[in-house]
Amino acid sequence: MRVKTFYLRSGRLSESRGVTVFRPDGLPSLDHTNVVYCADGASVERLAPFVAAAIKSNRISPVVLVGVHNSQMHRAEEYLLGVRPELFEAHEQFFTIEVPQWLRNDFGLSTTRECSGVFGYSNGGAFAMAMGRRHREQFGVVISFSAPRTAQPVPKSEYLLRPVPRHYLAAGTYDFSPLIGDNTHRPADRWQRSRARRSTRPVDDLAAWAALWFGLGSAPNHL
16 A cells, blocks of 8 residues: 655646646556546545555555545635635636546556546535536546535536536435535435435544545545
């Protein structure tokens, strides 16, 4: 298991920003390996042991985690659409343009929709859903846990023009806000390509999120 943090100079953000990459051992090549882009990128270092164990036990196929770090001071502004649009859009461009280009050029990773997913929890979960909504041609899977808000559903008339990603959603019944559970199940009711789960305890730690990730149909295995 290899986990390393790189610092990329971003033209969109006008600063250097961390990107933590987990690469499982024993991959013969990376060109057709599934990639999950993760909000709150520093958490990848703690998620990596769960993912590595799941890969080793054949619960999921090999997957690369790419954790894109957020601003320490402006996390909500970068993750929640409409709070400060200029910060959201700059981080969005770093996440969807600069980081994938760097991965393709430096690691040879595929950036095709079939190999790409996006994951987040809490405000990062709202960001993941927004990326799935706004970049449907780029991400084939959205994994969102305990999101405090949701993206608008895609009109059915657009499905054939730009396919909707498969969504895996989860929240705790006793999460810190009842809106979180509602925000998880409302889109699952509306979107045909969603799958949702409501946990009976708060989804407030990485171990719980990792367990839910693997419980939701082994989401990375379905990219």
